[in-house]
Amino acid sequence: MTPTWRKPFGMFVILALILVWVVIVASFSGVVARWQPLLQLGFYGVTGMIWIAPLKPLLAWMETGRWR
Incomplete structure (x- = not known):
């Protein structure tokens, strides 16, 4: 099996999704508090x-x- 670019790219997409989600949820912290x-x-x-x-x-x- 040869390595593909999908795994490293997917890893960066996962990190980006987590970062975006954290920013969205944190933006509600003032209301939720x-x-x-x-x-x-x-x-x-x-x-x-x-x-x-x-x-x-x-x-x-x-x-x-x-x-x-």
Whole structure:
């Protein structure tokens, strides 16, 4: 097997997605800080798991070269 460019490129895409997601979530921190602690926990818990959803097709593409 010869190495492909997909894995290094995909790694940088994953890092970029994480960075963008962190900036988006952090931009809401002023609003979320005024919420009740349990609501804050729920918000950060949900947003902490949502970013994983786009990774499945990206990881599949990195491994196979196909999006499905």
